[in-house]
Amino acid sequence: xxxxxxxxxxxxxxxxxxxxxxxxxxxxxxxxxxxxxxxxxxxxxxxxxxxxxxxxxxxxxxxxxxxxxxxxxxxxxxxxxxxxxxxxxxxxxxxxxxxxxxxxxxxxxxxxxxxxxxxxxxxxxxxxxxxxxxxxxxxxxxxxxxxxxxxxxxxxxxxxxxxxxxxxxxxxxxxxxxxxxxxxxxxxxxxxxxxxxxxxxxxxxxxxxxxxxxxxxxxxxxxxxxxxxxxxxxxxxxxxxxxxxxxxxxxxxxxxxxxxxxxxxxxxxxxxxxxxxxxxxxxxxxxxxxxxxxxxxxxxxxxxxxxxxxxx
Amino acid sequence: xxxxxxxxxxxxxxxxxxxxxxxxxxxxxxxxxxxxxxxxxxxxxxxxxxxxxxxxxxxxxxxxxxxxxxxxxxxxxxxxxxxxxxxxxxxxxxxxxxxxxxxxxxxxxxxxxxxxxxxxxxxxxxxxxxxxxxxxxxxxxxxxxxxxxxxxxxxxxxxxxxxxxxxxxxxxxxxxxxxxxxxxxxxxxxxxxxxxxxxxxxxxxxxxxxxxxxxxxxxxxxxxxxxxxxxxxxxxxxxxxxxxxxxxxxxxxxxxxxxxxxxxxxxxxxxxxxxxxxxxxxxxxxxxxxxxxxxxxxxxxxxxxxxxxxxxxxxxxxxxxxxxxxxxxxxxxxxxxxxxxxxxx
Ligand SMILES: [Zn+2]
Ligand SMILES: [Zn+2]
Numbered sequence: 001x002x003x004x005x006x007x008x009x010x011x012x013x014x015x016x017x018x019x020x021x022x023x024x025x026x027x028x029x030x031x032x033x034x035x036x037x038x039x040x041x042x043x044x045x046x047x048x049x050x051x052x053x054x055x056x057x058x059x060x061x062x063x064x065x066x067x068x069x070x071x072x073x074x075x076x077x078x079x080x081x082x083x084x085x086x087x088x089x090x091x092x093x094x095x096x097x098x099x100x101x102x103x104x105x106x107x108x109x110x111x112x113x114x115x116x117x118x119x120x121x122x123x124x125x126x127x128x129x130x131x132x133x134x135x136x137x138x139x140x141x142x143x144x145x146x147x148x149x150x151x152x153x154x155x156x157x158x159x160x161x162x163x164x165x166x167x168x169x170x171x172x173x174x175x176x177x178x179x180x181x182x183x184x185x186x187x188x189x190x191x192x193x194x195x196x197x198x199x200x201x202x203x204x205x206x207x208x209x210x211x212x213x214x215x216x217x218x219x220x221x222x223x224x225x226x227x228x229x230x231x232x233x234x235x236x237x238x239x240x241x242x243x244x245x246x247x248x249x250x251x252x253x254x255x256x257x258x259x260x261x262x263x264x265x266x267x268x269x270x271x272x273x274x275x276x277x278x279x280x281x282x283x284x285x286x287x288x289x290x291x292x293x294x295x296x297x298x299x300x301x302x303x304x305x306x307x308x309x310x311x312x
Numbered sequence: 313x314x315x316x317x318x319x320x321x322x323x324x325x326x327x328x329x330x331x332x333x334x335x336x337x338x339x340x341x342x343x344x345x346x347x348x349x350x351x352x353x354x355x356x357x358x359x360x361x362x363x364x365x366x367x368x369x370x371x372x373x374x375x376x377x378x379x380x381x382x383x384x385x386x387x388x389x390x391x392x393x394x395x396x397x398x399x400x401x402x403x404x405x406x407x408x409x410x411x412x413x414x415x416x417x418x419x420x421x422x423x424x425x426x427x428x429x430x431x432x433x434x435x436x437x438x439x440x441x442x443x444x445x446x447x448x449x450x451x452x453x454x455x456x457x458x459x460x461x462x463x464x465x466x467x468x469x470x471x472x473x474x475x476x477x478x479x480x481x482x483x484x485x486x487x488x489x490x491x492x493x494x495x496x497x498x499x500x501x502x503x504x505x506x507x508x509x510x511x512x513x514x515x516x517x518x519x520x521x522x523x524x525x526x527x528x529x530x531x532x533x534x535x536x537x538x539x540x541x542x543x544x545x546x547x548x549x550x551x552x553x554x555x556x557x558x559x560x561x562x563x564x565x566x567x568x569x570x571x572x573x574x575x576x577x578x579x580x581x582x583x584x585x586x587x588x589x590x591x592x593x594x595x596x597x598x599x600x601x602x603x604x605x606x607x608x609x610x611x612x613x614x615x616x617x618x619x620x621x622x623x624x625x626x627x628x629x630x631x632x633x634x635x636x637x638x639x640x641x642x643x644x645x646x647x648x649x650x651x652x653x654x655x656x657x
Contacts, residue, residue: 044587046565069577074553086569
């Protein structure tokens with residue numbers, strides 16, 4: 001993986017370029033497409049070429065999805081993710097949490113591993129097992145195992161989550177047997193102190209970039225920018241930053257303003273699932289839309305609800 | 313030639329230069345128009361309206377409320393309210409939709425029923441065909457198919473309908489043989505409700521031309537793939553570490569890219585599983601019908617049937633009804649029938 005920052009805004013926002021496979025360059029800030037078992041939701045593989053390229057060639061994959069029926073050994077026999085999914089020209093970023101069906105479950109995590117709610121129930125994942133999955137899948141990027149906690153946990157629990165995440169980061173790196181680029185996981189809940197501490201520690205490790213976890217878990221939109229800045233201000237500038245848990249366009253803009261480069265496309269998943277089509281203009285003309293008053297048919301100035309009877 | 317029964321009516325304008333008729337109306341559940349072109353699908357039979365027009369065997373008999381001389385009353389699939397559909401209305405709706413093939417309304421009976429009701433259905437279907445022909449406003453653009461009804465009574469009997477119920481296979485092929493023998497040669501014969509690869513090969517041998525096939529997509533939803541050896545159940549746990557493609561001899565997008573293990577991980581839990589399986593299954597059926605077509609053109613049809621049966625029944629256990637049908641069709645399949653069983657002690 002190669003990454004470079006090309007330009008900065010007056011504040012922390014930056015524009016860059018990331019190279020995952022061959023010469024293919026994707027401009028950042030970028031959306032990493034959500035997948036189910038490695039294939040983008042709702043779109044069958046032979047239709048991918050009709051999506052904008054190369055922007056759509058960066059996929060998020062949760063290794064936990066494959067626990068439903070495929071062993072790491074089989075995945076490895078098939079030849080890893082790219083081979084298994086028939087997507088040779090695509091870049092994969094492996095992250096356990098997908099914010100759709102795999103969610104962190106802080107109550108069941110313990111010092112040996114992180115816990116997730118998944119389609120096959122609640123699972124405790126230890127660094128050793130996680131790294132077995134990662135090496136069988138051989139993704140282009142992978143994120144170290146994190147103990148993510150929601151905003152309302154005690155100070156003590158939050159501090160523990162930072163300690164565990166740092167320890168698992170070292171474990172994962174020590175167990176790593178493949179060449180894919182490592183993104184070090186950063187947590188710290190809604191404590192500016194812990195966010196800063198975690199970022200500073202992870203910045204000392206030998207990683208290719210950073211993954212910011214623990215967002216979208218109950219923190220308020222108002223406190224978020226301060227927390228994000230506490231992280232990004234402590235990271236080296238020339239490495240990419242990926243985040244999980246910021247969904248809505250406003251939230252993504254918030255992340256960009258704090259210097260985050262890569263986002264998940266879960267918002268698109270939820271919209272499509274609900275039958276919504278995005279309709280707001282992408283050029284910068286200010287429309288005469290009288291703000292976002294959600295009408296009774298569930299449409300507003302930014303999207304239309306195709307399940308509404310008026311579109312029948 | 314196969315027809316696909318579709319699940320959402322949507323007009324598609326890709327009617328083109330294809331040698332045969334037409335792309336009609338509709339989308340296939342989970343597949344896009346471009347995918348269908350890739351598979352080589354040429355005829356699509358719209359089902360949303362079709363369902364309203366001539367309830368297909370699957371759904372219809374359940375929803376069928378009443379049949380009178382006026383028309384068919386059935387429960388609306390939308391709101392469950394009773395709807396009366398007359399032959400004239402059925403043609404009017406189909407004229408409006410603009411499909412290339414339209415169907416006359418027929419009097420549907422369960423094929424397990426015998427006696428005077430069968431005869432009544434046949435005569436009523438004939439009377440309704442006359443009403444449909446009279447009501448047809450676009451005869452130059454749309455081809456009206458009559459429906460040959462008559463249950464399994466070989467005394468009675470152009471789409472050959474009423475064959476998807478619980479009839480046994482021996483009666484089934486006899487009816488098809490009877491119908492095709494009695495129909496004029498220069499018009500296509502469409503056998504309704506037939507979808508298994510074996511049935512299609514047998515019916516073609518007996519002189520049928522067209523089939524609808526819900527089977528490939530329906531069976532895909534249950535995790536079953538069509539292969540030359542018969543079927544492959546992707547749900548089975550032995551598939552979990554099978555790194556081969558579904559059918560190593562198939563050249564479809566799915567077989568070129570995916571392993572049985574990966575499809576196993578998807579089937580029945582994720583929509584993508586049935587979508588990929590449907591793709592393969594439709595590809596398989598389209599290839600089968602293409603191969604059938606060229607085998608007949610090249611005068612190689614008996615050889616084709618024999619090699620098809622040998623792959624599907626390598627032990628020579630070809631079902632009795634297939635042997636009987638092939639005898640009537642004049643195709644010698646003695647080579648495929650239990651050549652080894654006699655040599656076993
Ligand atoms: Zn559009
Ligand atoms: Zn195939």
